[in-house]
Amino acid sequence: MKKIAVIKGDGIGPEIVAEAQKVLAALTAKTGVQFEYTDVLMGGVAIDATGVPLPDETVEICKNSDAVLLGAVGGPKWDTLPGHLRPEAGLLGIRKALGLFANLRPAIIHEALIDASTLKADVVRGVDIMAVRELTGGVYFGERGRGYEASADVVGEKFEFAFDTDKYNTMEVERIARCAFDIAMRRGKKLCSVDKANVLENSRLWRETVNKLASEYPEVELSHMYVDNAAMQLIRYPLQFDVIVTSNLFGDILSDEASMLTGSIGMLPSASLGKPGEPGMFEPIHGSAPDIAGKNLANPLGTILSVAMMLRYSLGLEAEAQMIEAGVTKVLADGYRTKDILTASAVGGEIKIVGTVEMGTLVAERV
Numbered sequence: 001m002k003k004i005a006v007i008k009g010d011g012i013g014p015e016i017v018a019e020a021q022k023v024l025a026a027l028t029a030k031t032g033v034q035f036e037y038t039d040v041l042m043g044g045v046a047i048d049a050t051g052v053p054l055p056d057e058t059v060e061i062c063k064n065s066d067a068v069l070l071g072a073v074g075g076p077k078w079d080t081l082p083g084h085l086r087p088e089a090g091l092l093g094i095r096k097a098l099g100l101f102a103n104l105r106p107a108i109i110h111e112a113l114i115d116a117s118t119l120k121a122d123v124v125r126g127v128d129i130m131a132v133r134e135l136t137g138g139v140y141f142g143e144r145g146r147g148y149e150a151s152a153d154v155v156g157e158k159f160e161f162a163f164d165t166d167k168y169n170t171m172e173v174e175r176i177a178r179c180a181f182d183i184a185m186r187r188g189k190k191l192c193s194v195d196k197a198n199v200l201e202n203s204r205l206w207r208e209t210v211n212k213l214a215s216e217y218p219e220v221e222l223s224h225m226y227v228d229n230a231a232m233q234l235i236r237y238p239l240q241f242d243v244i245v246t247s248n249l250f251g252d253i254l255s256d257e258a259s260m261l262t263g264s265i266g267m268l269p270s271a272s273l274g275k276p277g278e279p280g281m282f283e284p285i286h287g288s289a290p291d292i293a294g295k296n297l298a299n300p301l302g303t304i305l306s307v308a309m310m311l312r313y314s315l316g317l318e319a320e321a322q323m324i325e326a327g328v329t330k331v332l333a334d335g336y337r338t339k340d341i342l343t344a345s346a347v348g349g350e351i352k353i354v355g356t357v358e359m360g361t362l363v364a365e366r367v
């Protein structure tokens with residue numbers, strides 16, 4: 001029995017999680033692997049019910065599970081709350097509470113969706129990138145604040161200022177770099193570390209630390225790239241990348257960019273991992289999309305593929321993970337599309353537009 005804490009969240013969260021659970025039920029029918037779910041609150045729904053985005057009970061239950069499945073959190077209703085009470089604070093809080101320092105965001109292009117990308121087919125065909133984002137450090141967690149200060153440019157007046165601190169220590173850099181090197185060893189043995197070492201001191205320490213670790217991985221071809229160049233290279237020639245490792249902020253930005261290579265952010269899963277043996281958290285990389293919530297329009301495939309990552313990385317069920325991934329590939333090859341991944345044609349036939357619920361059922365049938 002695998003114990004899964006389920007955070008359905010806000011917006012489209014509940015709809016897409018339901019489809020992922022439908023696919024897991026099909027897996028149970030097929031393989032006998034049982035899942036026990038405990039629903040817990042986080043994000044906007046938690047604020048409405050308890051006054052805080054991350055209740056203590058949620059953290060407790062997540063810590064005592066084998067894995068956490070998350071839909072998405074946030075929405076306009078909670079946008080005006082102070083920072084520490086916003087739904088996003090719940091997300092950052094649970095990452096920190098569970099020690100989820102490594103965020104794996106694969107960007108894989110499905111051949112059936114090659115036309116859905118905004119880039120030319122020749123540029124994106126064969127793209128298979130694993131972005132490894134540091135998730136519990138850097139500027140998202142550094143000291144921050146506001147105050148008033150005088151300016152040398154305007155005499156006699158004070159101006160409000162705000163600051164956030166981007167700080168990393170060598171332990172934090174080393175453990176995320178090690179994770180990325182290990183992943184590179186299991187893939188194409190190429191690792192690109194992205195930083196801004198021409199300007200930022202913390203990037204210089206990042207680069208030194210990654211370089212030191214490289215001697216332990218002589219088979220991995222390591223390169224370094226400045227983040228501005230990386231943003232450009234991802235669009236120019238994405239096939240040059242295998243594994244990318246980078247900081248919290250740069251990883252947030254570059255992983256959204258990488259996702260668009262694949263046609264739709266709605267397709268992409270993610271895994272957030274901490275120490276081996278401790279529960280990981282699995283979620284699609286897209287947000288809560290309040291504009292399409294409750295309309296049976298959301299693409300559940302990012303969440304379904306996140307469940308595959310959960311089977312692989314937290315539950316040790318690699319064969320089962322592959323069954324789900326193969327089911328998704330089959331559904332796409334069969335011509336089924338949610339609106340966000342509409343393409344002009346299917347590989348060998350007609351395109352059929354389906355909603356969230358139908359898409360979940362179609363994958364479940366193919367598991």
Ligand code: IPM
Pocket residue numbers: 088091092252285
């Ligand atoms: C993500 C999201 C979050 C982040 C937000 C919602 C706090 O953009 O998971 O990429 O920045 O990490």
Ligand code: MG
Pocket residue numbers: 252253256
């Ligand atoms: Mg993001």
